[in-house]
Amino acid sequence: MTIPLIDLTDALTADASGREQVADQIRVAAETCGFFYISNHGVPQALIDRQFEEAERFFKRPKEAKQAVALQSHGPMRGYEAIGSQTLDSAAHADLKESFQCGREYAADHPYVLKGYSSYGANVWPSDIPEFQKACECYFDAMTRLSGTLMQLLARSLDLPEDYFGRLNACPSDTLRLLWYPPHPARSDARTFGAGAHTDWGALTILAQDANGGLEVQMQDGRWAPADPIHGTFVINLGDMIPRLTHGRYRSNLHRVINKNAEARHRQSVVFFTDLDFEALIEPIAGLAAAQHDQTDRAPFTVGEHMAQKVRETYG
Ligand SMILES: O=C(O)CCC(=O)C(=O)O
Ligand SMILES: [Fe+2]
Numbered sequence: 001m002t003i004p005l006i007d008l009t010d011a012l013t014a015d016a017s018g019r020e021q022v023a024d025q026i027r028v029a030a031e032t033c034g035f036f037y038i039s040n041h042g043v044p045q046a047l048i049d050r051q052f053e054e055a056e057r058f059f060k061r062p063k064e065a066k067q068a069v070a071l072q073s074h075g076p077m078r079g080y081e082a083i084g085s086q087t088l089d090s091a092a093h094a095d096l097k098e099s100f101q102c103g104r105e106y107a108a109d110h111p112y113v114l115k116g117y118s119s120y121g122a123n124v125w126p127s128d129i130p131e132f133q134k135a136c137e138c139y140f141d142a143m144t145r146l147s148g149t150l151m152q153l154l155a156r157s158l159d160l161p162e163d164y165f166g167r168l169n170a171c172p173s174d175t176l177r178l179l180w181y182p183p184h185p186a187r188s189d190a191r192t193f194g195a196g197a198h199t200d201w202g203a204l205t206i207l208a209q210d211a212n213g214g215l216e217v218q219m220q221d222g223r224w225a226p227a228d229p230i231h232g233t234f235v236i237n238l239g240d241m242i243p244r245l246t247h248g249r250y251r252s253n254l255h256r257v258i259n260k261n262a263e264a265r266h267r268q269s270v271v272f273f274t275d276l277d278f279e280a281l282i283e284p285i286a287g288l289a290a291a292q293h294d295q296t297d298r299a300p301f302t303v304g305e306h307m308a309q310k311v312r313e314t315y316g
Contacts, residue, residue, distance in 0.1 A: 001219055003227055003235075004029045005037040011153055012042050023156040030157065030238060034251035035217050037233040038150075043142050045232065048208055051178075051270055054135035058126065059098055059180040059266070066098075069124045076113070076121025077101055077175070077311070083182065086314050089196025089256070096194050097257075098180040102136050104172060112171060117278045117304055118311055119173035140176050143206055143272035147174065150204055150236060151274065158246065158288065165203070168241075168280035173202075173303070177271045181214070181257060183264035194257035194267065200239035201310045202275030202303070207235040212267040218254040227255070240306060241276060247284040248294030278304030 006025045010018030029036035058066070063082075071079040078101055084094040102123045106113050112120040125133040155164040181194040194214060209215060215227040215235070227235050242250045259267040283300035284290070 001032060001221075002225065003033060003035045003037060003217060005039060005230065005233065007039050008042070008149075009040040011149065012040070019153065019156060023153050026153055027157040030154070030242070030246075030250040032251070033217065033219055034242075034253040035227065035235065035237045035255070037227075037230055038236055039230075039233045041146055041234060043146060043234075047138060047142055048270075050135050051139040052208075052210065052268055054129075054132045055100070055178040055180070055270060056266075056268060058100060058129070058132050058178070059268075061126075065126065069100075069126050071101065071124075075116075076103070076106075077118045078103060078121060079124040087196060087316065088198040088314055089193065090313065092191040092193050092196040093189075095196055096182055096185070096192065096259075098182075100178040101175055102140070103175045104140075112278060117173070118307055119175055119275060119278065120171075136176060136178075139270070140174070140272070143176065144172075144174060146234075147204060147206060147272065147274045150206070154204065154242075158249075158285070160285070164285075165276075168203075168276045168282075168303075169274075171277045171279070173275040173278055173307075175273045175275065177273065179267075179269045179271065181259040181267040181269075183261060183266065184259050192258075194259045195255075197254045197256040198314075199252045199254055200237060200273065201307055202239040202273050203241045204274040205237045205239060206272040206274075207237070207269060208271075209235065209269040210267060212259060212261045212265060214257050214259045214261070214267050215269075216256050216258070224256075239273070239275070241282050241303065243296045244282050244298060244301075245285050246291075247288050248291035248296045249288070275307065276303045278302065278307065282306070 011022040066080045069079045081099045087094045106120045151165045152162040216224040238252050240252050280303050
């Protein structure tokens with residue numbers, strides 16, 4: 001079993017039967033490995049290239065310039081994080097990655113901002129490179145649209161109305177994360193990772209990666225399979241909300257990153273998380289039959305509760 005590649009052409013241009021066929025492929029991927037590539041997704045390559053160029057320019061800046069927009073320990077999780085800030089796998093060393101996060105702008109008096117929810121608030125931008133902000137905003141808008149399409153197809157794949165997930169996303173917490181991985185150190189052990197093994201916390205992730213490779217996905221048989229870069233595609237994976245919503249039918253798989261680039265280059269990726277509304281209640285969707293081996297049993301919880309727990313676990 002390898003990670004499937006799904007061509008979105010018929011979902012974007014064809015009639016209902018075209019969308020149905022794409023949704024069928026998503027169902028198979030979601031029930032088996034929880035990961036798939038998408039091609040012909042409608043996002044211009046130039047827009048993706050520009051995002052990568054601007055991110056690289058940002059990460060190559062001096063430490064002080066990056067620290068000037070550092071993520072604060074209180075308030076929304078927006079801004080720059082240095083290497084070692086997060087430990088995605090508690091059994092491993094801290095992650096060898098730098099990151100920059102931004103998201104939808106929420107005003108200071110928005111109820112979710114006042115409640116201190118981690119994904120809601122104002123962005124922090126480096127003031128002297130406006131092109132960086134512009135690229136992130138354009139990319140964020142394109143991802144918001146693509147994510148909307150994918151969530152519709154995901155609903156259709158479960159025989160639900162296409163707008164089903166809208167009811168869980170009245171106040172979106174979408175986050176864009178730019179990642180910059182140093183070369184894998186020569187002196188390392190089996191617990192050294194760019195990003196330690198983890199499942200994503202939300203609903204659906206859209207990942208663009210450079211040509212280096214290094215992302216690995218744990219398949220059903222426990223084997224780690226490389227999610228090698230395929231030019232012009234995104235890697236899509238399902239996060240923790242989905243197994244619970246689908247009674248264990250759809251999977252949220254473990255994955256990890258090791259930058260083993262032979263020429264000791266940095267590895268770059270750009271990740272868009274669709275994490276849903278922090279006050280949405282997550283419980284099995286009424287009328288959906290449980291999977292035979294549903295291991296997701298858990299009292300209903302809100303998106304925000306799950307996120308807060310994950311932030312505590314991985315930031316120590
Ligand atoms: O950089 C990658 O390829 C994966 C990053 C990732 O898994 C994450 O940020 O959740
Ligand atoms: Fe991830």
